[in-house]
Amino acid sequence: MTTTSTLPWFDDGDPIPDPTSVEFVRVEVARRVEAGDLDEATVIHEELAMWAAHRVRRGLPELSQAAERRLEEAVRGAVNGLGGLAPVLDRDRVENIHIHGCDQVLVECSDGTTARWPYSVAESDEALLELLGELFARLGHTSREFSSAHPIANMRIGAGGPLGSRVAAVREVCARPRVAIRRHRLAHATLDDLHTNGTLDDRLHAFLAAVVTAGLNVLVTGGPYAGKTTMLRALCQQIPAPEHVITVEDDYELGLHLDPHRHPLVTAWEARTAGAEGTGEITLDDLLKQSLRHSPSRVIVGEVRAGEITALLRALGNGAAGGMGTLHATSAAAVPDRIAALGQLADPPLPIAAAHRWTASALDLIVHVTRHDTPHGRHRTVAEIVEVGPVGDADIPDLTPLVATPPGQDRAVPIGPPSPGLLDRLIHAGLDPDVFEPPALIGGGRR
Template structure:
């Protein structure tokens, strides 16, 4: 295969701007010539299936993805876990775990060589992945329109370990999530109105609870005429890929330092730049550190309808989580100031949870809390508007919004009757009613 790859690569270098179809045709021509040479030596011919597999392997090698290519092309794969070159596990969208029977490289050494080449060529900047720099993160230009996110370690573990997360869903709506059972009729209505009213909100939850998917669905409700600035570590929201729905989007992506340790552009840098672009809305993919102060500053400076995601185990811990992240800022944000900023910048916290049982994975909204003024406890008061229902933790109406917020929401079409009978049923008018 190395000889085939070298011949195809040589032909591609002399061709100007070959398409993927033309690359496939070149590979097919070279495989035909190679098969003729094999026949002249008396070697047995390849089967049609073997020829297709060989062509796919050559194309994958040219793309720099090797044995990972077929896994990244599977639409049902959400996460790929490599524990060495030959222990490959696929986490599927339904929550099941599947063992992939084929190695992705001939050895751990070859896997490391593949990773080194990927870090060198496929990122925004050339990066080093070596014994001297044994931890690396990279966005792959494969696995869908938004690519995939790769995290790799070596030397600090027994064998090379790699985790790849595919961004499967590039366009999701609240109606899609409603049909899937992530939120009921009342929740969908409330969130649609909340976005239309320009409320600032955080989507929170643990790992793999669907925070980015819900954020993407919320963004789908943003009016077409509004200029949206998205700020992300890696492009995951993909609003700029849908100009029919979001014609005016400025997507900003952070950049890690190159192999020489220079050129880094952080989320904090990007958030400080956003207001210079006159956004109607600022949307942050995920806040993990001291950039929380820049986000709160952006939301508090008039960028109505701002949204973002944050790791948290419950809505109640979000103020303290914000205060803790504020301590990572430069200079650190005092806890009291973090609480005041959060109270003035945020309107809602939308919390998600995940439940795996009987081989099935469910992700759903479990709570929506209104963020109020700093109270007697010196933290923002939280009022649970939708709370977890006993038994299954799905969010049901608990308490109407404050008068000021209720007036704002009703001006954009909120049906306040959804709060008249707090508790009770999970209202779902598609595919039956959940009770």
């Protein structure tokens, strides 16, 4: 990574509240609320007005409306337990936040640039650890311990957008606390949104919409930060409203249950880590096994990372049509071996030959996404889509490319139709089979 000394300071043109001012107002708000003045919103408004008047009396310039708004948002976040994290979590351009000690904060922005955050997020590393301990204990869906005894913790907090942010923290095994925060910027992205921002062209948009309508089982793959969750979220937005959808995640990220108008029948489950006594753990595997008892139309898994892959394949192979999930992989071709490797982590381990058979019977398509960082910015695209067929002569599932990225280009194009049975399902779902014609044959060139 580029050293921090060569990186610019973060500046999106919007004022960043001074942490000293935020903390001063927060303390006054907390004092009044603890004394019984329970209307927190009114207290914050009054304390900010008194603080602004105090500035004027000292001869300091009045804050702009934008600065006042940002200060109020930061104070509200601090009061709710976010402390010095509140201002950086509230920046629309920020995708990832890297904290390497209280005063070393780097942010990755949506345009692919990296910058230094101009303020510390806590007064000391000890104060940062205390803040993180409170976050994990109180602000997640389930309480999680972050201490010397449990030095690694992960959770989602309800800040940084409609779906909040994913927090991963480590202590004890490093010189200073390390925290990585992933903000869910595209909380309710649709295929239309991905079409608008250039991730999908017309034909891929139509193809993927039909894939969901037809109830195909899909695995979205890609590398870190390639846009797997955003793509899965967009695919899920195409699911017809009456269907019963079960989502299974380590931490809530998909957010289908937060939009009851679009998805009125969602059962959202989140895994739970063991408590301080080592009991109470509920794994993705546990939840996936339970899911079929709840009569789902579709089972959606945020991400499979280990032996729970066997439960997902079992769920999809048992007739839960239209199931989807995400998986880290370097390419679509690498997926069968990746699934077989994860199957070895199951209890009992899934034999490799069985993993390939299950993959062939459970999956219809692999949608592989990728991220491109260029001097002109960052964009994400679909790199390839393959159909998963039966186990072939090589003893792995046959993979038939349907969409691929030509050499030297960064945009995928359809290169051939799926198998007749799959094509019939897509046509029945409303897809024009012309989307699979080579580009030169579309429109006037076809004649």
